[in-house]
Amino acid sequence: xxxxxxxxxxxxxxxxxxxxxxxxxxxxxxxxxxxxxxxxxxxxxxxxxxxxxxxxxxxxxxxxxxxxxxxxxxxxxxxxxxxxxxxxxxxxxxxxxxxxxxxxxxxxxxxxxxxxxxxxxxxxxxxxxxxxxxxxxxxxxxxxxxxxxxxxxxxxxxxxxxxxxxxxxxxxxxxxxxxxxxxxxxxxxxxxxxxxxxxxxxxxxxxxxxxxxxxxxxxxxxxxxxxxxxxxxxxxxxxxxxxxxxxxxxxxxxxxxxxxxxxxxxxxxxxxxxxxxxx
Amino acid sequence: xxxxxxxxxxxxxxxxxxxxxxxxxxxxxxxxxxxxxxxxxxxxxxxxxxxxxxxxxxxxxxxxxxxxxxxxxxxxxxxxxxxxxxxxxxxxxxxxxxxxxxxxxxxxxxxxxxxxxxxxxxxxxxxxxxxxxxxxxxxxxxxxxxxxxxxxxxxxxxxxxxxxxxxxxxxxxxxxxxxxxxxxxxxxxxxxxxxxxxxxxxxxxxxxxxxxxxxxxxxxxxxxxxxxxxxxxxxxxxxxxxxxxxxxxxxxxxxxxxxxxxxxxxxxxxxxxxxxxxxxxxxxxxxxxxxxxxxxxxxxxxxxxxxx
Numbered sequence: 001x002x003x004x005x006x007x008x009x010x011x012x013x014x015x016x017x018x019x020x021x022x023x024x025x026x027x028x029x030x031x032x033x034x035x036x037x038x039x040x041x042x043x044x045x046x047x048x049x050x051x052x053x054x055x056x057x058x059x060x061x062x063x064x065x066x067x068x069x070x071x072x073x074x075x076x077x078x079x080x081x082x083x084x085x086x087x088x089x090x091x092x093x094x095x096x097x098x099x100x101x102x103x104x105x106x107x108x109x110x111x112x113x114x115x116x117x118x119x120x121x122x123x124x125x126x127x128x129x130x131x132x133x134x135x136x137x138x139x140x141x142x143x144x145x146x147x148x149x150x151x152x153x154x155x156x157x158x159x160x161x162x163x164x165x166x167x168x169x170x171x172x173x174x175x176x177x178x179x180x181x182x183x184x185x186x187x188x189x190x191x192x193x194x195x196x197x198x199x200x201x202x203x204x205x206x207x208x209x210x211x212x213x214x215x216x217x218x219x220x221x222x223x224x225x226x227x228x229x230x231x232x233x234x235x236x237x238x239x240x241x242x243x244x245x246x247x248x249x250x251x252x253x254x255x256x257x258x259x260x261x262x263x264x265x266x267x268x269x270x271x272x273x274x275x276x277x278x279x
Numbered sequence: 280x281x282x283x284x285x286x287x288x289x290x291x292x293x294x295x296x297x298x299x300x301x302x303x304x305x306x307x308x309x310x311x312x313x314x315x316x317x318x319x320x321x322x323x324x325x326x327x328x329x330x331x332x333x334x335x336x337x338x339x340x341x342x343x344x345x346x347x348x349x350x351x352x353x354x355x356x357x358x359x360x361x362x363x364x365x366x367x368x369x370x371x372x373x374x375x376x377x378x379x380x381x382x383x384x385x386x387x388x389x390x391x392x393x394x395x396x397x398x399x400x401x402x403x404x405x406x407x408x409x410x411x412x413x414x415x416x417x418x419x420x421x422x423x424x425x426x427x428x429x430x431x432x433x434x435x436x437x438x439x440x441x442x443x444x445x446x447x448x449x450x451x452x453x454x455x456x457x458x459x460x461x462x463x464x465x466x467x468x469x470x471x472x473x474x475x476x477x478x479x480x481x482x483x484x485x486x487x488x489x490x491x492x493x494x495x496x497x498x499x500x501x502x503x504x505x506x507x508x509x510x511x512x513x514x515x516x517x518x519x520x521x522x523x524x525x526x527x528x529x530x531x532x533x534x535x536x537x538x539x540x541x542x543x544x545x546x547x548x549x550x551x552x553x554x555x556x557x558x559x560x561x562x563x564x565x566x567x568x569x570x571x572x573x574x575x576x577x578x579x580x581x582x583x584x585x586x587x
């Protein structure tokens with residue numbers, strides 16, 4: 001739009017865009033820069049953007065100091081289980097929410113909205129007590145149970161948008177042709193939903209991979225902890241941190257989410273758009 | 280409705296899906312409904328009940344009902360109300376500038392600019408990063424000696440640098456800036472989605488009528504964007520008020536409690552001091568106050584909508 005925008009306005013727009021780019025990018029660039037700096041450069045009082053003697057030593061030291069591989073494994077198990085379970089149980093409900101106007105769909109929609117407002121402390125204390133009685137404290141399965149329910153609202157929100165994008169007429173045509181309701185779902189609707197389901201699963205994966213609060217409360221022993229919790233161990237007591245390994249480990253922990261996000265970015269924004277337009 | 284009728288419907292295959300989905304509903308809904316009830320709605324009610332007890336961790340004698348005693352104690356707990364005030368300052372301080380910045384970015388991204396793809400990609404990055412990493416990253420930026428912020432200030436002669444996160448006066452503003460940065464993507468994406476729904480024909484018609492950019496924004500863009508803007512600011516306010524990980528990593532609530540958000544306070548109360556009942560009462564107060572504030576927000580906007 002606005003193809004007739006005049007020169008000075010355009011220039012101003014580019015200047016503004018540049019400011020945004022700098023504001024958004026510089027913290028990440030600084031993290032990367034710090035991760036590759038040797039100790040003596042980090043101790044210098046005049047830090048530079050580009051490391052003069054880039055090193056991988058910080059990464060090696062990070063793996064030596066904290067059990068990063070085990071933590072990443074725990075995170076991976078938790079995030080994968082959450083992603084799979086969340087979409088398996090959310091997709092049928094999302095289908096009902098998208099296709100019916102009953103009290104049930106309204107209640108589910110209400111829960112999706114209201115659950116956004118819970119302060120987690122009101123949820124985590126009873127969950128902690130319940131999981132403790134079930135002996136699921138300090139266990140990744142216990143954490144996954146919490147993650148599944150916690151990722152459901154947004155998963156439902158996305159999936160409802162994707163279901164609505166499948167024309168109901170297609171399903172009606174199938175049933176006119178004599179396909180049963182289950183067959184219509186399996187052979188007509190489900191294939192069309194697959195891209196949306198995959199995007200939702202990946203989003204649930206990222207939220208679980210990144211989550212901190214529940215993991216902090218529920219996982220006590222170091223060998224069970226997930227990556228975000230282990231990262232905070234680098235901060236040490238009194239916040240005195242070994243900057244190089246801290247930056248290196250933080251950068252590594254971000255890479256999987258950045259990759260996944262790059263893949264599904266369009267679908268997430270598309271899902272939000274669909275939810276916003278059609279709800 | 281039982282699963283038997285659901286299968287019966289499925290077998291008969293005569294129902295039109297759009298209407299008949301209700302018949303298979305329970306069969307489709309239970310897998311999600313049970314976890315929601317058991318792990319979300321149930322614990323929430325349990326949590327509210329706990330607020331009226333003296334529940335503590337690691338205590339041998341049984342938990343007792345103590346009525347509203349926790350709430351009476353909270354009324355006189357000045358530390359809690361300090362943290363509550365800090366939470367409000369933080370939530371408003373993040374939500375309002377973030378909305379303004381995100382609106383500007385969304386308007387830019389809606390234009391036909393070169394490098395738009397780069398800005399879109401970058402704008403989404405904070406969303407993909409774990410909050411813990413965002414906190415660590417900004418600690419490196421704010422670091423007194425090795426941080427880029429102080430180095431830039433020294434280089435440009437604008438100042439000689441300070442300990443941003445440990446200074447009594449600077450800690451809260453410093454974490455607010457991080458909060459603004461971290462939440463930019465969701466707000467920008469939501470506003471961009473709203474913008475792309477505004478009918479462009481209206482824009483062009485207004486431009487032909489000689490309306491300037493500001494006038495077009497006020498009369499065409501904003502009215503169409505308002506529902507999205509209202510929803511996203513309300514959600515952002517709640518999310519920010521309830522936030523935890525970012526500030527936990529940045530300052531742990533310090534210095535001297537200057538950045539101790541209500542969630543950090545309640546977390547310490549529950550999991551450091553084991554005061555489950557008392558912390559649950561804090562959660563209840565947080566929910567109640569947020570609901571009241573949001574109700575006023577919504578009612579105010581609705582009334583404004585009636586006038587316009």
